[in-house]
Amino acid sequence: MTQSINTTTMENDGELTEDEVFKCLSILGQSATGLQHTYLCLSVPGRDLKNVSILCNYIYLQKLELPYNKIKDLSCVSHMPHLIVLDASHNQLTDFFEFQPPKNLKEVNFSHNQMSVMKDLSAYSSLTKLILDYNSFSAIRGLEKCKRLSHLSLTHNNISRIRGLDHLPLRKLYLTGNVIQKIENLQTLRNLQVLDLSCNRIQSLSGLQNLHLLGNINLESNLISEVKEAAHLHDLILLREMNLLRNPVQDQDDYRLAVIFLLQHLIILDQHTVTAEEKVSAVNKYDPPLEVIAARDHMTHLVYQLMQPQVIFDSTLPSLDAPYPMLVLTGPQACGKRELAHKLCQEFSDYFAYGACHTTRGPYYGEEDGSDYHFVTEEEFQNMIQMGQFVQTMQYGGHWYGLSRETIERVAREGLACCVHMELEGVYSLKNSYFEPRYILLIPTVVDNYVCFLKARGFYSNAQMETAVSRIDLYSKINRESPGFFDNIIPCDDRAEAYQTLKQLVKEYLGLEEHGGGGDSSSVTPDNTSTNATGELLAANTTEATDLMDSYSRNYQNKIQAQMTPQETPAEMASNHRRQQLIREALSGKSPGAYAELFQRSAPTAPSSLASQSRPPPGPSSSQMRPVGLSAPDPDEDSSSEESRASSGLSMRSSAGALSAAQGSDTGSGPNIEPLDMSMLGQDQDSLRGHTDSGLTHDAPRSVSERVSPTLPSSPGRPGANVKPVLPPIPSGRKTNDSGSKQ
Numbered sequence: 158m159t160q161s162i163n164t165t166t167m168e169n170d171g172e173l174t175e176d177e178v179f180k181c182l183s184i185l186g187q188s189a190t191g192l193q194h195t196y197l198c199l200s201v202p203g204r205d206l207k208n209v210s211i212l213c214n215y216i217y218l219q220k221l222e223l224p225y226n227k228i229k230d231l232s233c234v235s236h237m238p239h240l241i242v243l244d245a246s247h248n249q250l251t252d253f254f255e256f257q258p259p260k261n262l263k264e265v266n267f268s269h270n271q272m273s274v275m276k277d278l279s280a281y282s283s284l285t286k287l288i289l290d291y292n293s294f295s296a297i298r299g300l301e302k303c304k305r306l307s308h309l310s311l312t313h314n315n316i317s318r319i320r321g322l323d324h325l326p327l328r329k330l331y332l333t334g335n336v337i338q339k340i341e342n343l344q345t346l347r348n349l350q351v352l353d354l355s356c357n358r359i360q361s362l363s364g365l366q367n368l369h370l371l372g373n374i375n376l377e378s379n380l381i382s383e384v385k386e387a388a389h390l391h392d393l394i395l396l397r398e399m400n401l402l403r404n405p406v407q408d409q410d411d412y413r414l415a416v417i418f419l420l421q422h423l424i425i426l427d428q429h430t431v432t433a434e435e436k437v438s439a440v441n442k443y444d445p446p447l448e449v450i451a452a453r454d455h456m457t458h459l460v461y462q463l464m465q466p467q468v469i470f471d472s473t474l475p476s477l478d479a480p481y482p483m484l485v486l487t488g489p490q491a492c493g494k495r496e497l498a499h500k501l502c503q504e505f506s507d508y509f510a511y512g513a514c515h516t517t518r519g520p521y522y523g524e525e526d527g528s529d530y531h532f533v534t535e536e537e538f539q540n541m542i543q544m545g546q547f548v549q550t551m552q553y554g555g556h557w558y559g560l561s562r563e564t565i566e567r568v569a570r571e572g573l574a575c576c577v578h579m580e581l582e583g584v585y586s587l588k589n590s591y592f593e594p595r596y597i598l599l600i601p602t603v604v605d606n607y608v609c610f611l612k613a614r615g616f617y618s619n620a621q622m623e624t625a626v627s628r629i630d631l632y633s634k635i636n637r638e639s640p641g642f643f644d645n646i647i648p649c650d651d652r653a654e655a656y657q658t659l660k661q662l663v664k665e666y667l668g669l670e671e672h673g674g675g676g677d678s679s680s681v682t683p684d685n686t687s688t689n690a691t692g693e694l695l696a697a698n699t700t701e702a703t704d705l706m707d708s709y710s711r712n713y714q715n716k717i718q719a720q721m722t723p724q725e726t727p728a729e730m731a732s733n734h735r736r737q738q739l740i741r742e743a744l745s746g747k748s749p750g751a752y753a754e755l756f757q758r759s760a761p762t763a764p765s766s767l768a769s770q771s772r773p774p775p776g777p778s779s780s781q782m783r784p785v786g787l788s789a790p791d792p793d794e795d796s797s798s799e800e801s802r803a804s805s806g807l808s809m810r811s812s813a814g815a816l817s818a819a820q821g822s823d824t825g826s827g828p829n830i831e832p833l834d835m836s837m838l839g840q841d842q843d844s845l846r847g848h849t850d851s852g853l854t855h856d857a858p859r860s861v862s863e864r865v866s867p868t869l870p871s872s873p874g875r876p877g878a879n880v881k882p883v884l885p886p887i888p889s890g891r892k893t894n895d896s897g898s899k900q
């Protein structure tokens with residue numbers, strides 16, 4: 158198809174001439190085979206044209222570009238039924254689409270004109286792209302029938318409300334530079350992929366929730382002030398790019414990490430690529446894995462403890478090599494662990510005492526202060542943290558729970574092992590400490606029964622019950638994925654049965670029963686091979702459990718880790734063998750004297766590792782504590798035995814001495830324990846974390862077996878008055894004697 162053109166060359170002021178048209182006309186897209194696919198295009202930009210009426214003659218034009226002119230009248234378009242693309246941007250048009258609709262008109266650009274009112278565009282149903290930037294529109298209207306409109310740009314107008322767009326197939330919507338205050342009426346734009354609402358007055362991101370194809374949102378220069386607004390976009394899993402620059406929210410601490418955490422699919426935030434490190438930091442900060450929580454908890458308490466004067470707990474340090482015996486019952490809330498712990502401590506009162514944790518929750522009916530928990534205020538609890546009094550803490554259900562050093566100490570002073578109950582996070586945390594408890598998981602296996610029990614208790618809201626139930630899976634997962642994490646697992650659907658199993662197990666731990674005598678009780682091996690309690694399973698556990706001479710065989714995890722640590726030298730092995738033999742003989746009554754000697758040498762000895770240094774004093778009530786270096790010289794100390802020195806950590810004695818000297822503690826006065834003022838140190842929790850991350854890396858969470866050399870003998874029993882021969886090494890039996898040390 159050819160266009161006949163009258164080539165009159167006369168040029169009037171601002172009037173488009175035929176000559177000009179001729180020069181600017183082009184035929185695009187002509188196919189090699191013929192003329193069928195021609196695309197007739199006229200482009201006359203920036204000529205200060207005012208009058209383009211001559212174009213009435215060019216009825217076959219398909220693309221008309223007249224930007225940067227001074228055109229006020231475009232009625233000539235009425236004569237172009239084939240027009241597909243029209244660009245009349247940067248002109249002086251005041252009328253909106255004042256021409257007969259070309260049937261196939263698809264793209265129109267009227268930006269930078271002087272239009273103020275959008276009118277009905279029903280007749281322009283082929284429109285796919287409409288650009289109306291920099292006009293004076295105050296309302297969006299007339300687009301209802303534009304059923305093919307996928308690109309709409311109305312930037313820099315006076316639009317105050319988003320409306321009139323319902324059900325349009327828009328993929329790109331640009332509304333920059335208006336006066337919009339609220340994101341509304343977009344929920345039917347299911348195809349929307351790009352949304353630009355920058356430079357408006359928007360305060361909330363609500364209203365975007367259903368736009369599931371959104372991949373790019375620009376909200377720069379708005380009034381969004383809360384990070385939590387990003388949660389409205391949480392379900393937009395295709396969202397890859399977002400811009401919140403120049404919003405008040407940018408001033409919030411950790412804004413970027415918080416948004417990255419809330420919108421984990423983002424690739425670009427505020428025009429910067431989101432790095433993998435940022436993603437990991439965000440998760441660690443806002444939804445840390447249990448290990449991370451525990452490591453932080455441990456580091457916090459360790460640092461607070463280290464800030465206190467260093468003392469030795471003579472009740473819990475009979476030997477540096479002998480971990481204080483503890484039993485931890487763990488499992489989801491109200492699985493019966495507290496009740497079972499009490500029962501066990503009653504029945505085995507010669508061996509165990511209940512360690513009451515501190516909590517900020519109020520007492521339930523019938524709960525007595527000091528018996529189930531020590532009930533304290535939030536302020537008291539925080540003070541205790543700052544005084545370095547806790548071994549571990551956790552928040553559960555909005556309340557704090559913590560096991561204080563003094564709780565353990567109190568039981569230890571009685572010459573008993575401490576039995577506590579706690580949630581999984583507490584277990585993780587304790588595993589970072591130098592304690593080596595046995596962990597028994599009590600797990601409901603019939604969820605319905607568990608739910609019934611929770612309901613029957615009448616304490617819990619639905620949300621609390623849901624949390625408790627959901628944590629069953631958490632415990633199971635840990636048990637599945639970390640074999641040996643728990644030393645034993647006991648189904649607790651039937652409390653009486655569970656107690657029998659627990660009792661049996663404890664007897665075996667204590668060596669009060671023959672191995673494998675589990676009878677009908679039911680326990681599960683740590684690798685969760687079965688829920689059926691058979692004597693075989695118990696026997697398997699029993700073999701493990703009764704080897705109390707070796708703290709490294711206490712659980713599989715320790716064993717695995719021990720295997721990964723450097724092997725003993727032959728000399729060390731021989732030495733350890735001799736010493737273990739000595740201990741065994743002492744326990745069996747053959748040579749108590751030798752064992753007692755060994756034991757006594759080690760008691761007043763300084764900590765042998767940083768972990769040991771962290772055995773510091775909890776609180777002012779710890780009358781049993783002595784600052785390191787203040788202990789009276791042990792008359793029985795025998796410097797002749799190098800082996801004994803090694804086993805009792807003598808190699809660190811000098812450093813402990815230095816510490817006490819630095820404290821000026823040779824006056825003999827007790828330790829002056831002050832709460833740690835972190836602000837004085839210029840440390841908040843986060844910077845504290847930073848310090849421990851960098852400066853204290855040697856204290857980063859590690860397993861016990863990593864911290865204590867596997868070459869050291871472990872778990873010797875208590876000398877002398879050893880009426881419970883195979884009980885784990887309970888400190889010194891001051892319950893009945895040695896009152897002199899309890900001042």
Ligand SMILES: Nc1ncnc2c1ncn2[C@@H]1O[C@H](COP(=O)(O)OP(=O)(O)OP(=O)(O)O)[C@@H](O)[C@H]1O
Nearest residue numbers: 489490491492495514551558559560578579580583
């Ligand atoms: N120091 C601690 N560290 C971690 N978890 C703890 C600690 N002390 C208590 N818990 C656990 O916190 C959870 C909530 O304790 P709380 O006593 O309020 O619950 P409960 O409804 O009485 O249930 P339960 O009978 O299990 O104690 C329990 O699972 C409990 O074992």
